[in-house]
Amino acid sequence: LSARRLDANHIYSVPHNSFSGLSSLRHLWLDDNSLTEVPVQGLSSLSSLQAMTLALNKITRIPDDAFANLSSLVVLDLNYNNLDEFPTAIKALINLKELFFYDNPIQFVGKSAFQHLPELRTLSLNGATEITEFPDLTGTKSLESLDLSYNLIQDLPTFNGCERLQKIDLHHNEIQEIQTSTFQHLTALRSLDLSSNLLSSLPVTGLHGLTHLKLAGNADLQELLSAENFPKLRVMEMPYAFQCCAFVSCENHNKLSNPWDKDENRSTDHFVKKDSGILLSQELLDFEEDPKALHSVQCTPAPGPFRPCDHLFGSWLIRTGVWIIVVLSLVCNGLVAVTVFVSPTYISPAKHLIGLLAVVNSLMGFSSGVLAVVDTLTFGSFAKYGAWWESGIGCRITGFMSVFSSETCIFLLTTAALERGLSIKCAKRLESKSTKNNVKIVSAFCFILALAITVLPLLHVGEYGISSLCLPLPFGEPSSLGFMVALVLLNSLCYFVMTVTYTRLYCNLEKGELDNFWDCSMIKHVAWLLFANCILYFPVAFLSFSSLLNLSFISPEVIKSILLVIVPLPACLNPLLYMLFNPHFKEDLGILLKQTLLLKKSKQSSLVSLNSEDAEKQSCDSTQALVTFTSSENLGDGPESKSVSSASQIIEACHSQSVASVPCH
Structure with missing residues (x-):
């Protein structure tokens, strides 16, 4: 036996x-x-x-x-x-x-x-x-x-006397630093796994013969590795996709897997457990025997449209569109906010909501502007700064502003639709309308609710740094997918409430009755806002549900263009609708321009009067000095007394004349 x-x-x-x-x-x-x-x-x-x-x-x-x-x-x-x-x-x-x-x-x-x-x-x-x-x-x-x-x-020794080592697995430890001489004598080393540690750098001495390298999970390891230092490398797992750019050929950039697929979202533990307890995987031997494998490197996570190697925006069409949206949103929303809150005219509840909407939309324009500036500063070499940007606080703030602006905009639009419907209902029944204070309270609640939703990705319910666009996307951890689906469902509910409210509003009105209501232009304007924002939100909702259903027929480039152009487009479209089609904007702008001209004229008249007063004072002072000089030379003369008296009369006349010209305040 x-x-x-x-x-x-x-x-x-x-x-x-x-x-x-x-x-x-x-x-x-x-x-x-x-x-x-x-x-x-x-x-x-x-x-x-x-x-x-x-x-x-x-x-x-x-x-x-x-x-x-x-x-x-x-x-x-x-x-x-x-x-x-x-x-x-x-x-x-x-x-x-x-x-x-x-x-x-x-x-x-x-x-x-x-x-x-x-x-x-x-x-x-x-x-x-x-x-x-x-x-x-x-x-x-x-x-x-x-x-x-x-x-x-936490620390590694120098592997002296272990020259036959071919495979080292040290993943899920607390290694912070590796000395230059640590792997210097390991000429036979082929596989090294340092995943999920605390590394910030990796010395390449002694690692030239590696075929498998795993460094995923080291968030502080942001440096780029050179392909020249790893000539035999075939399989690698890195913390960031940008570190794979040096090892993936340009042809493979266009054949990368869709980031919405679940294959890219496998956790590091899956790769770690796959090789656990094995001396040398058969893959390692296959790579050495297969000559075709010598020309390619399998690197994860793979770079792609959401984690690009060269340009953040990818195309000039997207780049031009984003810059146009940024400029229009900042300028137009600024004008709308000024005309609403600075104008001396009465601010109705609807106009108050439009002003708040302009302030919120300007945040969306600013967040898109940050992405545009990053694209400009890293033009052609985004891989060098991609890890720093994706893991930095700037990306989180940009994503925070974008999501906060989008959610607050939807909530304020819902409030405006309900307020318009309630105002029409009260007007027909000759009841008192909703006060401005009530609208302010509801608006504050909208801001608080949007803030609570936006904070969730900072608490690891979703993630802003999952891509270089700094937006929570429906791939990665299950929490990210759940957050996006919940967000889309909530926003869809808001648009449904707005649509039902305005449909009932128009159905209950008789033909031509709308023009008889006070402030009917605001009712029409909110309807235009609802229509435009609902149309622009449809592609975003469709993409989210398609990812939930694993429908990958939409290319990542199209998805990226939608997120960069369609999502922030309402931020510049909303103020343009108000400026072009709402008479309130023209009235408020005209009043502000008149006030500005009056202030300039009043300042100029004040300056002219003050200048004339100073000239008269100078003339009188010179006359007084002349009289004093004359009297000192002819002291005791009789004719001199006459000249002194006549000069005194001139001085009194000058003083009386200057006092009369001072404007009243």
Whole structure:
């Protein structure tokens, strides 16, 4: 008998001499039982045993002499137990080649733990969760695969004496810095996984032979890697898509997967678990044997329209359209806000809402302007700054302003539609209309509700930095998709309420009756706003629902153009409708211009009167000085007294004349 399977039998102890007479036993499975310690006496007669599995037990302690008679053991599996310290009994296994300690609460590994294991090729201490120091690998000259993932390791040593290492897994640790000499002597290294650490830089010394490199989950690692330093690289996972630009050819840029597909949204854990516990994946060997693979690099996340390599906007058509929207929205909304709030005319509740709408739309224009400026400053080299922009606070603020403006605009439009409907209803019944204070209260509630919704992505319900456009998009984490779907449903409900309100309003009016109402122009204006905004919102809602239904027939370039042009378009269209078709704007603007001209004229007249007064004072002062000079020369002369008296009369006349010319205030 060469193999014995005793797994999943609820065994809690192995009696003495249980395997007596099985001297030729090579493989023993004791996994998935209830053992609390290694059965030393029961295994003492298995001198030929080469592979033993003790995984999925409750082993908390391994005696020092547990493996004294198992010198032929090559593979030892102790995964999923309760060991809190690395057993010193391992030293007796001088022929051990594969050692697995996955998911054990090991806190410390002694410096001499591996010194007597010269044949060890695979070492797996992943999931120990308590190891904070890197174990001493002195003596493991044959080590080829090392897995220390899911621990608390912060620093890495120099891998001297481990020249045969081909695969290192250190993902999900707390490594902050790697020295230049850490991988310097690992000439055989082919696979390196440093995902989900705290790295901000990666030294490339000794990594020229890598074929697999995983760095995803290191948010502070924003530097671009050069393809010249990794000539053999075939598979790589990076924190940001922009770091793949140097490794992906221009032809592949146009063949990238749709970012709305779920394949791009797989988490880093999926890739990490795929290779866990394997010496060398078959993919690695395939890449070395397949000559076609030598000309391509599989890099994730892949760059694309939402994470571009060269230009943020991608085309001059989008770039020109965005700049036009930015200029019109800022200028036109500014004019509307000034004419509404600065004009001395009466501000009705509807006009108050139009003014608030202009202020909110200007925020949308400003956020689009920020994107346009970023596109200009990074023109042709967006990959250099993409990671900095996508993860920075500027992107979050831009996305915050865009979503806040969009949601507040919809809520204010809903309020305006309801207010117009209520005003018509009250006018027909000769009842008192809604006061301006009530509208102010509802408007404040609209701002608070929009603010609460906009803050959610900052609390990781959705995400602003999921793309370089800084908008929460329906791909990535499930929370992002849920946030977008909830947002679209809420906005659709608002548009439905507006449509029903205005449909009932027009249906209840007789022909020509609308023109008889006071401020009928505002009723028509809100109707135009409702129609225009509803038409422009339809593509956005369609895209969101299509992503929910996995409909990927729309190209990413079209989606990007809709988000950059169609979404902010109401910000410049709303004020233009008010300026071109509402008589209130022309009246308020005319009054403001007249006030401005009157103020200029009054200032000019004041300056003229003040200047004339100063001239008269100067003339009188010179006359007085002349009289004084004359009197000092002819002191005591009779004719002089006459001249003094005549000069005094002139001075009095000057003073009386200057007082009379001062304007009254």
